[in-house]
Amino acid sequence: MGTILLATLVTAATAGVLAALLVLAERTLANYGPCTIDINQGARTLEVQGGKPLLATLMEQQIFIPSACGGRGTCAYCKVKVTAGGGPLIPTELTLLDDEEQKSDVRVSCQLKVRNDLAIEIPDELFRVRQFTGVVERIRDLTHDIKELRIRLVEPDTIDFTPGQYVQLEAPAYGPNPEPVYRAYSIASPPSDRSHVELIIRLAPGGICTTWVFTILKEGDEVRLNGPYGEFRLSDDPAREMVWIAGGSGMAPFWSIVRHMREQGIDRPCTYFFGAVARRDLFLIDELEQLASELPRFRFVPALSGATEGDGWTGEKGLITEVVDRHLADGADAEGYLCGSGGMIDAAVKVLAAKGIPEERIHYDKFT
Amino acid sequence: MKQSPAYRRVAERMAPGVLCRDGFLAPDRRRLEEILETDNSAVVGLGTTHQAIAARLQAVYDQARAGLGRHVEVGEGRSALWREAMGRIPCPWGGCGTFAKGEVELTNAATGETLRFTALGIHLVEAHGFYQGRGSRYRLEPAALARALGLPEEG
Numbered sequence: 001m002g003t004i005l006l007a008t009l010v011t012a013a014t015a016g017v018l019a020a021l022l023v024l025a026e027r028t029l030a031n032y033g034p035c036t037i038d039i040n041q042g043a044r045t046l047e048v049q050g051g052k053p054l055l056a057t058l059m060e061q062q063i064f065i066p067s068a069c070g071g072r073g074t075c076a077y078c079k080v081k082v083t084a085g086g087g088p089l090i091p092t093e094l095t096l097l098d099d100e101e102q103k104s105d106v107r108v109s110c111q112l113k114v115r116n117d118l119a120i121e122i123p124d125e126l127f128r129v130r131q132f133t134g135v136v137e138r139i140r141d142l143t144h145d146i147k148e149l150r151i152r153l154v155e156p157d158t159i160d161f162t163p164g165q166y167v168q169l170e171a172p173a174y175g176p177n178p179e180p181v182y183r184a185y186s187i188a189s190p191p192s193d194r195s196h197v198e199l200i201i202r203l204a205p206g207g208i209c210t211t212w213v214f215t216i217l218k219e220g221d222e223v224r225l226n227g228p229y230g231e232f233r234l235s236d237d238p239a240r241e242m243v244w245i246a247g248g249s250g251m252a253p254f255w256s257i258v259r260h261m262r263e264q265g266i267d268r269p270c271t272y273f274f275g276a277v278a279r280r281d282l283f284l285i286d287e288l289e290q291l292a293s294e295l296p297r298f299r300f301v302p303a304l305s306g307a308t309e310g311d312g313w314t315g316e317k318g319l320i321t322e323v324v325d326r327h328l329a330d331g332a333d334a335e336g337y338l339c340g341s342g343g344m345i346d347a348a349v350k351v352l353a354a355k356g357i358p359e360e361r362i363h364y365d366k367f368t
Numbered sequence: 369m370k371q372s373p374a375y376r377r378v379a380e381r382m383a384p385g386v387l388c389r390d391g392f393l394a395p396d397r398r399r400l401e402e403i404l405e406t407d408n409s410a411v412v413g414l415g416t417t418h419q420a421i422a423a424r425l426q427a428v429y430d431q432a433r434a435g436l437g438r439h440v441e442v443g444e445g446r447s448a449l450w451r452e453a454m455g456r457i458p459c460p461w462g463g464c465g466t467f468a469k470g471e472v473e474l475t476n477a478a479t480g481e482t483l484r485f486t487a488l489g490i491h492l493v494e495a496h497g498f499y500q501g502r503g504s505r506y507r508l509e510p511a512a513l514a515r516a517l518g519l520p521e522e523g
Binding site: 068072074075076092094095096098176177178179183184185202204205206207208211247248249275276277305306319320321340341342343344347 | 381384385386387388389390391433434435436437438439450451452453454455456458462463464465466468469470471505
């Protein structure tokens with residue numbers, strides 16, 4: 001008995017010593033000292049302490065690279081061009097980079113540790129990205145599987161963005177989700193409402209973030225988000241006719257853009273085709289029809305692809321791409337704006353191209 | 369028998385909350401190797417291959433996706449429905465890229481069976497012979513799948 005007790009104590013003591021040595025090693029051997037990160041050839045220069053992944057290091061300096069998995073090396077969103085100091089690719093990066101990226105100095109910033117001075121290139125828009133805390137002011141059901149979140153910003157308490165951009169909403173650790181993840185959602189509110197962010201979120205089966213939004217999140221809860229990101233926005237040509245096509249939560253950026261147009265008196269000819277399956281999948285119809293009555297050259301065309309007798313639907317019927325095909329005679333002078341699933345985007349691009357809209361004038365925000 | 373390190377890493381990425389809410393295995397408590405071996409034997413016994421199954425799944429997926437949320441006929445007595453979802457998801461094996469989210473629900477009217485699968489699920493069958501854990505949302509039981517897809521070729 002005494003021997004067993006002694007052996008147990010020796011084992012515990014050895015484990016304790018090893019743990020202490022590991023902590024000491026982490027603090028000394030993994031401490032690479034001060035490092036300089038040059039961003040965009042001198043646009044910004046950061047003096048940082050080496051040893052952490054580049055993604056986390058940049059985040060500490062308030063530079064936010066998009067990441068869905070929060071740095072766990074699974075989403076492959078946080079790619080950054082590292083033009084100097086990156087060293088050889090590490091095995092966990094190889095699985096996330098294709099051949100072209102590997103040859104082009106692209107690195108996975110959550111896997112690359114800062115061990116020495118680095119030179120990196122990032123899109124200039126990322127300098128405007130901020131981390132926000134906010135409070136959920138309102139959660140509204142738009143359909144059976146789509147909710148609208150209205151978030152009042154707390155710190156910082158205002159946001160500046162271009163309508164069409166998106167934010168990343170953090171889903172915290174909960175239930176089956178051991179660590180926070182981020183998911184991108186287009187901002188649905190107009191930029192004039194600088195103290196709020198509205199999001200339109202559709203429930204995805206098995207989705208980590210959407211399950212949290214639909215089953216746990218409540219009005220009054222604090223949330224974290226960062227942004228704005230993205231290049232989806234109206235072109236600068238004030239006279240060019242626009243064709244908008246969206247389905248489901250693809251409504252979000254257009255809801256921001258059209259309210260911005262009304263507020264700013266932007267009078268561009270525009271037809272907005274919004275597709276759904278059944279009557280219960282439509283939302284914001286009354287609001288958009290009201291806007292159409294206020295903007296002289298804005299036309300709203302909702303369509304159902306699976307309307308039933310019970311829907312009592314007297315509007316356009318068919319796949320949204322079929323409806324566009326019927327309505328759009330000649331797109332030679334138009335430009336297209338699309339937001340929705342990959343399937344819808346692919347089909348819509350084909351229809352618009354067939355109508356004469358050149359590829360460089362078809363802009364889209366593909367969910368996938 | 370201990371799980372090999374390679375499979376252990378893959379199984380860790382398949383756990384709930386890592387890549388998706390429910391993961392790829394639960395509630396199946398078998399080791400990943402056992403799931404792969406059992407399903408491989410089932411596929412061989414059905415006289416088909418992972419690649420043939422994946423090719424047929426891809427054809428159904430493409431047809432359903434083109435339906436944009438409307439039921440489409442994909443064979444005699446079989447219909448499919450596409451449900452969109454935002455974002456992309458990587459393969460738990462790593463090194464295979466990322467795959468569009470969204471699911472297809474395939475219904476076999478003759479048997480009443482319904483199966484669900486994703487773009488990632490097709491890749492998992494084709495490249496890794498993995499049909500997901502029993503009881504998971506995207507489990508593709510080889511026998512039911514072969515019936516639903518008409519494999520081996522009917523007639």
